[in-house]
Amino acid sequence: MAEFKSAVNSPINNEQGFFEKLANGDFGLAKTYWIYGVLVGMVVNLLSNFISSIGGLVIFIIAYTTYEIPVLMGIWKAANKYKGPRFWAVLAKTAVVLGVIMLVAGLLAIIGSLA
Known part of the structure; x- marks a missing residue:
């Protein structure tokens, strides 16, 4: 049983993957927004x-779309963690809201054109 506990608590099992880090906003607001978003x-x-x-x-x-969802989540969460001027966090969250609206509108337009 001790072997099982040590395997479960090993650093390998605690590492996050790229998309999990992205969705959690772990790359920081600027990097998440400008590199992974823009x-x-x-x-x-x-x-x-x-x-x-x-x-x-x-x-x-x-x-x-599968990529964009964790990006938008990550921007929002990175904005929550951001320690700089509040203006940038608010602006980033505004961009996320607009991004979600555009993503949904684009998907609905595509579905409509296929029907």
């Missing part, structure tokens, strides 16, 4: 221009 979003937008089939675009959008 920069990756710009790259995704550019790459989406090269997809010619509807099926490929649907798969691409599902994959991006």
Whole structure:
């Protein structure tokens, strides 16, 4: 039984994965917002221009949405942890609210166009 307890409490089992750290806001507000939010979003937008089939675009959008959810969660949580000027945290949370609205509106538009 002692072996089982030591294996459960080992550092390997306590490590967080990338997406868990991202969703928890562990990378900090600036990095989460600008790199994982804005920069990756710009790259995704550019790459989406090269997809010619509807099926490929649907798969691409599902994959991006799966990525975008922890990003938005991470920005919000990083804003809660932010120790700098409150203005930046409020602005980041406003961007998250707008991001969620745009994400839902985009998904509804795609579903509507496929129906």
